[in-house]
Amino acid sequence: MATIHNEIENWLAADLHGELSESEQSALHAHLVDCAACRKTHHETKTMNKILEETLAHEKPDPAFERRMLAGFRNRIPERTGVSKVLANLMRLRATQITAVAAVLLGLVQIGRMLTGENAAPLPSRENYTSEGFVAQPPQAGATGADQSTSLAKSDELTRGRSQDLALNEPPPPAAPASRSELDKEAAARPMGLAAAKVAAATPQNLARAEQAEAKPGETPAPAQANRKLIRNATVQLEIVSFDDAVQKITALANEERGYVATTSSEKQANGKLRGTVVVKVLPENLDRFLQKVRGLGELKNQTLGTEDVTKAYLDTDARLKNAHVIEQRLVDMLKTKTGKVSDLLQVEKELGRVREDIEKMQGELKYWDSQVQFATVTVSLAEKEMEEPAAFLIKERSQLALYAPDVEKIYNDIKALASQKVQVTNAQLNRDYSGRVSATMSMLIAPEESDAVITRVKSLGRVENFQTQTERIAQGGSGMSENAKTKRDKVELNITISREEQEQAFQQTSLRIRTSSVDEKAKDLRAVAEKQGGRVRSSTFSRDPNGRELANVWLRVPMKNYQTLMQSLDSLGKVENVTVQRQDRTGTQIDEANAPADISIQVYSQGNIVSHESGLLATLRRTLAQSAGAIMWSLRMIGVAIAFLAPWVIAIVGVIWITQRVVRAKR
Amino acid sequence: MDASELEQYRAAIHGDREAFEMIIRTHSRALFAIAYGVLQNREEAEDVVQDSLVKAWKTRWRVRDAEKFLAWLATITRHRAHDIFRKRRAVSLSNETIEATESHPADTTAIDQQLHSALAALPEVHRTALILRYFEEMDYRTIENTLGLTNGALRGILGRALASMRKQLRPALASPD
Numbered sequence: 001m002a003t004i005h006n007e008i009e010n011w012l013a014a015d016l017h018g019e020l021s022e023s024e025q026s027a028l029h030a031h032l033v034d035c036a037a038c039r040k041t042h043h044e045t046k047t048m049n050k051i052l053e054e055t056l057a058h059e060k061p062d063p064a065f066e067r068r069m070l071a072g073f074r075n076r077i078p079e080r081t082g083v084s085k086v087l088a089n090l091m092r093l094r095a096t097q098i099t100a101v102a103a104v105l106l107g108l109v110q111i112g113r114m115l116t117g118e119n120a121a122p123l124p125s126r127e128n129y130t131s132e133g134f135v136a137q138p139p140q141a142g143a144t145g146a147d148q149s150t151s152l153a154k155s156d157e158l159t160r161g162r163s164q165d166l167a168l169n170e171p172p173p174p175a176a177p178a179s180r181s182e183l184d185k186e187a188a189a190r191p192m193g194l195a196a197a198k199v200a201a202a203t204p205q206n207l208a209r210a211e212q213a214e215a216k217p218g219e220t221p222a223p224a225q226a227n228r229k230l231i232r233n234a235t236v237q238l239e240i241v242s243f244d245d246a247v248q249k250i251t252a253l254a255n256e257e258r259g260y261v262a263t264t265s266s267e268k269q270a271n272g273k274l275r276g277t278v279v280v281k282v283l284p285e286n287l288d289r290f291l292q293k294v295r296g297l298g299e300l301k302n303q304t305l306g307t308e309d310v311t312k313a314y315l316d317t318d319a320r321l322k323n324a325h326v327i328e329q330r331l332v333d334m335l336k337t338k339t340g341k342v343s344d345l346l347q348v349e350k351e352l353g354r355v356r357e358d359i360e361k362m363q364g365e366l367k368y369w370d371s372q373v374q375f376a377t378v379t380v381s382l383a384e385k386e387m388e389e390p391a392a393f394l395i396k397e398r399s400q401l402a403l404y405a406p407d408v409e410k411i412y413n414d415i416k417a418l419a420s421q422k423v424q425v426t427n428a429q430l431n432r433d434y435s436g437r438v439s440a441t442m443s444m445l446i447a448p449e450e451s452d453a454v455i456t457r458v459k460s461l462g463r464v465e466n467f468q469t470q471t472e473r474i475a476q477g478g479s480g481m482s483e484n485a486k487t488k489r490d491k492v493e494l495n496i497t498i499s500r501e502e503q504e505q506a507f508q509q510t511s512l513r514i515r516t517s518s519v520d521e522k523a524k525d526l527r528a529v530a531e532k533q534g535g536r537v538r539s540s541t542f543s544r545d546p547n548g549r550e551l552a553n554v555w556l557r558v559p560m561k562n563y564q565t566l567m568q569s570l571d572s573l574g575k576v577e578n579v580t581v582q583r584q585d586r587t588g589t590q591i592d593e594a595n596a597p598a599d600i601s602i603q604v605y606s607q608g609n610i611v612s613h614e615s616g617l618l619a620t621l622r623r624t625l626a627q628s629a630g631a632i633m634w635s636l637r638m639i640g641v642a643i644a645f646l647a648p649w650v651i652a653i654v655g656v657i658w659i660t661q662r663v664v665r666a667k668r
Numbered sequence: 669m670d671a672s673e674l675e676q677y678r679a680a681i682h683g684d685r686e687a688f689e690m691i692i693r694t695h696s697r698a699l700f701a702i703a704y705g706v707l708q709n710r711e712e713a714e715d716v717v718q719d720s721l722v723k724a725w726k727t728r729w730r731v732r733d734a735e736k737f738l739a740w741l742a743t744i745t746r747h748r749a750h751d752i753f754r755k756r757r758a759v760s761l762s763n764e765t766i767e768a769t770e771s772h773p774a775d776t777t778a779i780d781q782q783l784h785s786a787l788a789a790l791p792e793v794h795r796t797a798l799i800l801r802y803f804e805e806m807d808y809r810t811i812e813n814t815l816g817l818t819n820g821a822l823r824g825i826l827g828r829a830l831a832s833m834r835k836q837l838r839p840a841l842a843s844p845d
Binding site: 007009010011012013014017019041044045048049051052053055056057059060061065066068069070072073076077079 | 685689692693696697700704710714717718721722725726779780783798799801802803807808823824826827828829830831833834837838
């Protein structure tokens, strides 16, 4: 077999080491029988194996090797004892690990809550709160409020109990009225008693509902108890079309409801509209119906309904009154017996007077209350529609303009001279700044009929720019529109600013160059041309450089209307070049275009005729060389900068790598 | 590798000291063989095994796969042995003469000397495989596991190792027989 022969060494080794399967063994032995070379190798290998076994047996570790290893290990890694061992063992358990992680997470969450200030466990308390709020009952219900249904049941019981109490407390009708005030009281109580009977028939649940509804105005049934002294008041604010109509209707309504109009007051506004109040007294049980009807009269703006309980004060006063009656009777008896000294009698008389005064006062008080209780007071405030309509309009005119003139001071004085009774100069200011420029601002108030004439006069004094007029209509005594309000013109306000012409910004700016051979001459011609066209030379310069080049700069200002002709006449002076025109369109301002100034800056120049020594081949070469040397120096400098920038980084990185390598090697 | 063995490795990785000591009992000889394969010196090899065990215990958490625990242990041992070997060479350059006399004790026979030099001439894997086989009489599977070899590679390695030993020792072999 070729494979066995080729790999005879492997086969032999495996055979000696007992790693051949049976079939492999028989194959090997069959080959060894055939092949002499392999037999020889087999023999040698066997010997080799034997030597190895014998020799290496000496080198083998002795039987105590493991014990030594263990002892050395224990020596170098001492075993943990006691608590730490228990802990270490515990931490090995999966369950412990999970618990620990959970605890850490929980701790983190708690810390987070503390940091953010979130309140822990807010839910149960909120539940309590809602149940409390819903039931709105005595504290013990709130305290046990965890179970809502039980507390609800409790509250139900409670209301039932209360209604029973009410029924028990219902007093029998007053048997024998002692005085007139008592009678009055009963009369007032009768309708209430009717209502009370109705309520008594109702179920306790209904009663509870009615109690709740008491808070709402407009739906209240008559007071539940007959002996209550309740004062009911209502105020209504209405917007109506006609005041008089409304008052009539209210009177009719009051009659319908067995009431009356107590007072009426009205007030006329500047714009002819009426505003006023009507006080109506109606029977308390008809109050709600009356209010409903009144509301239909116009647009309701506001309504309030109030009830004041004066029962306690009333009963107190009543009791005191009875007491006073008794004292009075006793004093009268004392006078009747007529015994004792005169001074004593006088004393009794005096006392009797005081007591009677008290009685009268108390009776008056009771009467007042009775009247208040008997009738409910309704205060109706009425206002006619479009109350805010203006009574008159004022037309205010405001104008402003800018004047440009050569002599500011003269115009300033001219305008000041315009002042008269109908023209008031309110503000006049003449400014001269550090460079000697003069400007002025003026404000004047002009009577309406004079305004047009004055403004025209002012405009004629100089060049006008940016004339603006604003008209404003101011409503007086109200706002909005009105058809029949009067209109009045107020004084016209005029604001003027006066500046020198030079300060005016040119409407159009032109610059051009003229090439010519005789600069000086042409510059003079130019001036003559400009003057002919009504222009002014603002400044001019002349210069000649060593190369024979001549240069003259002339700045001109002409009115726009002469601009075109001037430009045409310039052509005769020389070759016109580089004409640029710039115009500033000022939006929102009025400009008198024909007279607006146009600036022209003209450069007259001649070509020089001397060749510069800075030209020619040598000069060019020299320049080029100098430039390239400069470029090389520059790049050298840049390289230096780059190196200086990078070097520390390179050194740092190399150092870190070197240290890391050392550390890694030391660890091995 | 059976399940109980795997469980033992896992426990050791998780810090079970008893499991680790059991591993020391069962596998320290193999580790010794590896160290000896590199160093061919018993005292040094023993020290290497001892150091490696301590280091393995300290860094046991680095092993993610319990199946590779044994191979990892072998790697630590081999690295440690190499370190010692390098140090020894550095020392021996200065003390060559002393080393020479010490490494050949008087009582060793000629064949022993030849055998050792032949062993030293072998590639490391071959030498270690041979030593594992002859020290511990390990079967091929276990040796392969310990050295991290693939299935069936060991047969060739041992075959070639034996053959080259045989060729080197042929003159010596011929004489005693």
